[in-house]
Amino acid sequence: FSWTCLFYTTHFYHTLLNKPEMQYEMETSSSNLSAVLTREQGLQYYRTMQTMRRMELKADQLYKQKIIRGFCHLYDGQEACAMGIEAGINPTDHLITAYRAHGYTFTRGVSVREIMAELTGRRGGVAKGKGGSMHMYAKHFYGGNGIVGAQVPLGAGVALACQYQGNNQVCVALYGDGAANQGQIFESFNMAALWKLPCIFICENNKFGMGTSVERSSASTDYFKRGDYIPGIKVDGMDVLCVREAIKFAADYCRAGKGPIVMELETYRYHGHSMSDPGVSYRSREEIQEVRSKSDPITMLKERMLSNNMASVEEIKEIDVDIRKVIEDAAQFAISDPEPPLDELCNHIFANDLPMEVRGTNPWVKLKSVS
Amino acid sequence: MLHCWDGARFPPGGTISIPAKEFNLGFIRPVNSVSHGLRVFTCPLVNVRDALNQAMDEELERDERVFLLGEEVAQYDGAYKVSRGLWKKYGDKRIIDTPITEMGFAGIAVGAAFAGLRPICEFMTWNFSMQAIDQVINSAAKTYYMSAGAQPVPIVFRGPNGSSAGVAAQHSQCFAAWYGHCPGLKVVSPWNSEDARGLLKAAIRDDNPVVFLENELMYGVPFDLSEDVLQKDFVVPIGKAKVERRGTHITLVSHSRCVGFCLDAASVLAKEGVECEVVNLRTIRPLDVDTIEASVMKTGHLVTVEGGWPQYGVGAEICARVMEGPAFNYLDAPAVRVTGVDIPMPYAKILEDHSVPQIKDIIFSVKKVLNM
Numbered sequence: 001f002s003w004t005c006l007f008y009t010t011h012f013y014h015t016l017l018n019k020p021e022m023q024y025e026m027e028t029s030s031s032n033l034s035a036v037l038t039r040e041q042g043l044q045y046y047r048t049m050q051t052m053r054r055m056e057l058k059a060d061q062l063y064k065q066k067i068i069r070g071f072c073h074l075y076d077g078q079e080a081c082a083m084g085i086e087a088g089i090n091p092t093d094h095l096i097t098a099y100r101a102h103g104y105t106f107t108r109g110v111s112v113r114e115i116m117a118e119l120t121g122r123r124g125g126v127a128k129g130k131g132g133s134m135h136m137y138a139k140h141f142y143g144g145n146g147i148v149g150a151q152v153p154l155g156a157g158v159a160l161a162c163q164y165q166g167n168n169q170v171c172v173a174l175y176g177d178g179a180a181n182q183g184q185i186f187e188s189f190n191m192a193a194l195w196k197l198p199c200i201f202i203c204e205n206n207k208f209g210m211g212t213s214v215e216r217s218s219a220s221t222d223y224f225k226r227g228d229y230i231p232g233i234k235v236d237g238m239d240v241l242c243v244r245e246a247i248k249f250a251a252d253y254c255r256a257g258k259g260p261i262v263m264e265l266e267t268y269r270y271h272g273h274s275m276s277d278p279g280v281s282y283r284s285r286e287e288i289q290e291v292r293s294k295s296d297p298i299t300m301l302k303e304r305m306l307s308n309n310m311a312s313v314e315e316i317k318e319i320d321v322d323i324r325k326v327i328e329d330a331a332q333f334a335i336s337d338p339e340p341p342l343d344e345l346c347n348h349i350f351a352n353d354l355p356m357e358v359r360g361t362n363p364w365v366k367l368k369s370v371s
Numbered sequence: 372m373l374h375c376w377d378g379a380r381f382p383p384g385g386t387i388s389i390p391a392k393e394f395n396l397g398f399i400r401p402v403n404s405v406s407h408g409l410r411v412f413t414c415p416l417v418n419v420r421d422a423l424n425q426a427m428d429e430e431l432e433r434d435e436r437v438f439l440l441g442e443e444v445a446q447y448d449g450a451y452k453v454s455r456g457l458w459k460k461y462g463d464k465r466i467i468d469t470p471i472t473e474m475g476f477a478g479i480a481v482g483a484a485f486a487g488l489r490p491i492c493e494f495m496t497w498n499f500s501m502q503a504i505d506q507v508i509n510s511a512a513k514t515y516y517m518s519a520g521a522q523p524v525p526i527v528f529r530g531p532n533g534s535s536a537g538v539a540a541q542h543s544q545c546f547a548a549w550y551g552h553c554p555g556l557k558v559v560s561p562w563n564s565e566d567a568r569g570l571l572k573a574a575i576r577d578d579n580p581v582v583f584l585e586n587e588l589m590y591g592v593p594f595d596l597s598e599d600v601l602q603k604d605f606v607v608p609i610g611k612a613k614v615e616r617r618g619t620h621i622t623l624v625s626h627s628r629c630v631g632f633c634l635d636a637a638s639v640l641a642k643e644g645v646e647c648e649v650v651n652l653r654t655i656r657p658l659d660v661d662t663i664e665a666s667v668m669k670t671g672h673l674v675t676v677e678g679g680w681p682q683y684g685v686g687a688e689i690c691a692r693v694m695e696g697p698a699f700n701y702l703d704a705p706a707v708r709v710t711g712v713d714i715p716m717p718y719a720k721i722l723e724d725h726s727v728p729q730i731k732d733i734i735f736s737v738k739k740v741l742n743m
Binding site: 094096127128129130131135137138142143145146147150152153154155156157158159160161162164165171183184187188190191194195347348349350351352353356358363371 | 470474476481484485505516517518519523555557
């Protein structure tokens with residue numbers, strides 16, 4: 001028998017819109033607020049999200065073993081955001097985010113091996129060990145950015161390039177609830193709206209900017225409305241289909257040259273802000289447990305697929321086993337790959353330049369730098 | 372009186388016919404002053420502003436990925452008219468007026484560079500770059516390294532730097548030292564029209580972030596540009612200093628407007644038999660230590676001259692490098708810096724005049740170093 005697709009007809013995403021005319025547009029254009037999930041898509045989304053989850057949990061482990069050091073901001077709980085966005089855009093579209101970037105690095109095409117080896121600072125890492133957790137790049141993926149909010153104007157700039165080159169591509173620029181108050185974000189909103197840049201500004205609202213809840217940081221917690229003159233959509237960020245459909249709508253809107261759009265994805269992170277934050281001093285363990293049991297994005301997808309006979313329990317288990325292998329293999333690689341060679345310390349200062357000399361720690365140490 | 376760098380003298384006024392070949396060899400250069408402009412019928416006088424304008428025009432024409440953005444660059448023709456005529460010629464797509472939001476538009480410019488364009492981001496003055504300095508350093512300068520070569524950032528940030536006239540403290544700071552401090556950036560500081568034209572072309576063609584420090588008081592100063600310099604592919608290599616005047620007794624190292632003061636001081640000192648070698652840095656980072664060292668090894672004496680503040684400045688770096696290298700053994704006296712006074716820039720003319728290096732300060736320092 002064929003398990004081909006699932007057709008949702010009921011109110012599948014909470015569409016809170018800041019412009020009444022937007023509501024109307026969405027109702028008429030998105031086929032009665034429904035989405036179609038095929039079996040292939042379902043399995044693919046499950047596999048991708050579960051891989052992200054397992055990868056982050058492995059990173060947690062390696063960090064506690066002191067094999068990963070420095071900053072490590074984990075994404076578990078928010079997988080539906082990254083997966084839904086990737087499912088709603090094309091590989092040729094562009095994406096930029098802040099430092100909680102491992103999930104996006106994966107959905108944008110970098111292997112788990114290369115991500116983990118970058119976290120452990122080895123030569124096989126996607127940035128050859130020179131970037132670390134917050135500075136991973138891929139084609140049409142501009143990191144990984146450590147300075148809160150700086151990635152948003154950068155994303156608007158990528159969108160400008162898309163418009164300039166007339167390539168019908170869009171840029172997704174992500175930021176958190178903590179960053180949402182940054183002045184440069186409003187500067188980006190202004191220019192994007194003025195010049196009708198094809199930029200989708202997305203606030204991943206996981207309720208906490210480090211240890212500060214949204215109520216304590218923001219005079220207005222309606223982040224989807226912060227764009228003021230820019231239409232905004234609020235979306236359930238724990239439901240991968242909601243995210244996907246919302247992104248599709250937003251991408252079409254931008255591609256049609258109507259200008260930017262703001263989106264708020266309501267989501268949740270299970271870990272603290274980073275590995276040095278236990279994450280329970282500003283919220284209760286009960287709260288974390290409740291989200292895990294009631295709104296976990298992977299569990300929700302799995303249950304939907306199982307209850308609609310789109311996949312069997314065995315199939316899901318097989319995928320899990322497979323993912324476990326992938327993660328183990330990646331972790332092994334990340335642990336055993338050698339560190340970057342010292343003679344490459346000063347490389348990559350300038351692009352397409354002749355080799356040059358770089359001063360070492362004292363005047364007698366002259367190091368070589370090649371592009 | 373017009374002075375030639377090799378000591379010959381020409382009567383004031385009138386035109387002199389000089390074979391183009393001889394002129395191009397650089398034997399004769401006008402002094403940094405309109406009244407001493409040497410008019411040669413083969414070579415036009417081009418002021419720094421027009422040199423910058425022509426350079427941008429040619430590069431915009433050459434490569435359609437190049438575009439200019441900044442405050443008032445388009446319809447206003449540029450706050451200092453450096454981009455005059457460009458919007459009329461190239462339109463809204465390539466010459467973009469931005470709102471007064473430096474952090475935002477500098478970030479947008481860097482993002483456009485990430486995605487394959489070649490932006491020229493103008494700061495109305497470099498003082499305003501402080502609003503956007505995070506984008507220049509953390510987003511532009513460091514990205515190629517952090518990405519291990521995956522993400523180049525071909526961007527030029529340009530604008531007037533340093534002191535102007537009567538614009539007071541918040542509009543008069545020199546940023547050569549701050550930006551010159553950072554790996555991943557190239558930092559250039561042209562003096563004359565040839566520098567401005569050649570370095571701006573080189574900067575735009577460079578695949579890396581370039582901080583281009585102009586000088587407002589130099590915009591209106593004309594210089595002769597030879598045929599070679601006016602060629603469309605003329606570039607001045609970034610990272611190479613130029614010896615503007617040969618000398619044997621002492622080396623003066625400078626950048627931007629102060630190069631002209633050094634040349635003026637050299638003329639005066641020549642009358643007393645002191646021959647100064649004047650080195651025009653052209654590039655702050657990477658610093659051309661070889662040219663500086665070769666000169667110091669010849670003259671045995673060093674004075675650096677800059678408009679910026681002394682502490683942790685360009686001159687401080689030059690002195691440190693000379694100390695650490697082979698030239699130290701050739702020094703007959705400690706190297707010394709002539710700099711702006713270590714205060715925020717005052718407004719009143721008499722105070723402002725005494726806050727920046729004057730020709731007499733250079734002459735005084737040279738004589739001190741030479742123990743005259």
